[in-house]
Structure formats: C-alpha cells, structure tokens
Amino acid sequence: MNEAPSQNHDHNEPGPSRRSVLWTAGAAGAGLSLGGLTAHQAAAAGTGTGTGTGTGAADSAPAAASAPEARGKTMIGVPFESRSTVRVGIVGLGNRGGTMIDLFLAVPGVRVVALCDPVKEKTAKAAKKVTTAGQPAPAVYTNGEQDFENLCKRGDVDFVYVATPWDRHFEMARAAMLNGKHVGVECPIALRLDQLWELVDLSERTRRHCMQLENCCYGRNEMRVLRMAHAGLFGELLHGAGAYLHDLRGLMFDPTYYEGPWRRLWHTRLRGDLYPNHGFGPVANYMDINRGDRAVRISSFGTQALGLAAYRKEHMPAGDPSWKESYIESDRTVSLVQTAKGRVIRLEHDVSTPHPYSRINSLGGTKGVFEDYPERIYxxxxxxxxxxGDFSRYAEWDHWLWKEHANPPGGHGGMDYMLVFRLMQCMRLGLVPDFDVYDAATWTAPVPLSDRSIKAGGTPQEIPDFTRGLWKKTRPGMDSPKPQG
Known part of the structure; x- marks a missing residue:
C-alpha cells in the first residue's frame, strides 16, 4: 500500500490542483529537443542521437562530449554573500512547496517575501502561512505559467526555491540566475545534458549558486555514514549503492494526488533512471565525488515495462485517458557507475512494481560495510x-547538525529541515554551500545517460566532467565543521 501523501518520499512533485494543465501543457515539446541550440550548447550536449521510440529528453539529447570551454570562473569554493536576513521566493506550492514553506518560516533569519503558483487558492493558503508566522504579507504571482519570471525579477529576493513538475525545473533555474538570484531546485534539476551544461555555465557566468536540493544527503544515517567514511572506519572505499524503490502506482493513477498525469507520462518517454538523485547524492558524498574522485561512466540495464499497464488493467475503468498511453520506462533500472579511482556505485530505480520503500544506501570498503533498510553494519x-552489528552503537559519529537538532521538525525524518536550516545558515553567514552546481549536474546526469545506455544494450556512457578537471582537488563538502555564529 502506498503511504499517505504527507509521508511520501517522492517529494518534488506538487499536490493536487490544476497546475498539470498550466505547467505541463506541451511538456513533450517544451525543452525536449535540440532544435535551436546555440553552437556552444550543441557542443556541450554532444553529437550523437538516441535510438529509442519514446519522445523524451534522452531521445533527443546527444551523447556526452568533452567539456566545453568555460565561460566564467569556477563556482567551486565560492561563498555566499553574508546577510542578516535571507529573503526567499518560492515557485510551486503543491505537496512539496506547500509543506517546505513551513520549514523556511521555521528557520531564524529567513523571510518568505514572494510566492508563485498559477493555482490561486494554493498561493493564498501559503500566503496565509507567512502572515500567521508573523511575517509581512508576501507578494503573490498567479498570472499564468510564466509569472515566475516576474518573481525572479524582484529586487528583494535573494534565493528562489523551485518545487514544480520536472519539465519546468531547467527554465526556472535559468530565469533565477539570469536575474541575479541564487536558486535551489527539487530533483531532478534538468533532464538533458545540454541543459545541465547550460546551468553550469550560467552559474559560473552570473556568479550565482545553482543547487540540487537533495534532502536525502541530510538524513541522519547518511550523515553518520559520511563522517565514519571520512574518518576511515570503512578503510579504503570500494563500492556503494543507492536507489529510489517506491511503489507509486496508486499515486500515479490517482486523479487528485498529482496535478494531472505529468509524472506518469514520463514513463511513456524514457526507459532509464528517472530519479537517480536520492541514491546517487549520498554515495557521491561518501566517495568525495567532484572532491578528489569523479564519476566517469555509467552502464544501465532495464527490465520490461509491465507494471503500470498491469496496474491500469486491474484498477482503471474503460475510457480512462490512461488507456491511450504506451509505457516504455523499465520497471526496474539497474545502473553501474565507475569512478576515476576504480570504485563502483550501483543505482536502482523502480516505482511501478510492488516493493517496500528503500534507498538501499550501502557503502563498503576494505574494513567493512554498511547497509540500510534495515540499517546494519559490519x-x-x-x-x-x-x-x-548494531548501527545505533555508532551514534557518536552523528553529524553536528543532528547533535544540535535532535528532533527536527518537518517530513522525511527531519532531513527536510536539516537541508533548509543548513542552506539558510550558509547564506546568512557567507559560507560555501555544502554542494554546488557541479554536484547537481553530476547527480542528475544518469537520467539521460541511463536511458541512452539501456537503448544501446548497456553500452557504457561517458559522464561529463562538469568541473572541467577541478575534481582532482580535494575540498570540503557536507562533512564541514560547525560554524561560529
């Protein structure tokens, strides 16, 4: 049985409203082809073509090529500008944005100054939360699907938070940076390699941070394992695994949970891993990916696409619009990522067959191994x-965030609050963020590349070096010391 929406781990899609019509109309054509690319964008994307029958991102996104010439200085190690108050604008106020606003309002030194959603009642509900929290009434933007651009133009917004359907993430992140705003985006940050490269370029050129808000990196177990790994308790690291295994069949066919069929329609477009970030992000942190090691290539394999059609046959009435859909997304996708140091990361994705929720979250080295769901260690x-062994015996290795906030508010076991608190702390104190645009691009690259690999019979696909060689330099990441102030 699917868990209740308030507990749902699939957390970057908004809740029920009419926005599926407003914000996903024409999704199959919006940003899903390479027509009209600049020469730089085309070079960044590569020159190959997909081989599938779907109409999705990876079908039109060419294979990875060598890194294009940088147009700006790197954003590695660049701190935020310090400020006493962080002024936040939120785009998307469904399930995710409508609950994350509570956490922004709970963090000291944060003001929510602007809200955007084409569904007016959702914007009004969120605005009421702001005033109830004792803050001034926020500006609201409800005039159609492009009104987010006007929010991004405001002079009193420091950070734009994007929690909309996947189709819109790229253009909203782009608009925020072009208007001088730092931006954080729910998973995935974009859907094509050329889009990922453009976000990297824009972050460097505008000097604005563009971040994948990967909340699972802030889970208590993930942060404990991170510190243990960096302290050498697992020895030399050899392998890790992460996943998104979550039975979403009922929710994807629920006419009220998602705003229209946008989430389900991605199963008609791609065959690869649609949602790699939750599994990839934490393991990448353990292994210091982009901070001394890098993800080099990915090979992916997928099963037949049977789960959604079988569920539809059993549960959906004749004449339901879903009967016009042909599903091609593999029910189970398994990918192997190899790093420059010879480590192996296994990624899995399955949202269309019966399975208890799991992110796998495993790490192994020459001295032992940790496996999650259930948590256990050797x-x-x-x-x-x-x-x-009993993992609770290693509580001394908890990250300082979890020692400071033992019972954090919010969903997903408190990891949502940890993400918001830490990001806002970095902005207020003028610190370097825990992760950056290079991490965002790396963690999302398996979306198009796994699709391409599956269609090529598992042929390895090159993962671009979004850092342009700077991954070789060690640097801090999420395992940072507690700041003063």
Missing amino acids: IEPDQSNDEW
Missing part, C-alpha cells in the same frame, strides 16, 4: 563471526 574489528 566493521572489523568491532564485529566478527559473520554477524551484523
């Missing part, structure tokens, strides 16, 4: 006789 010499 580290020499602490464990022996081939018996798993």
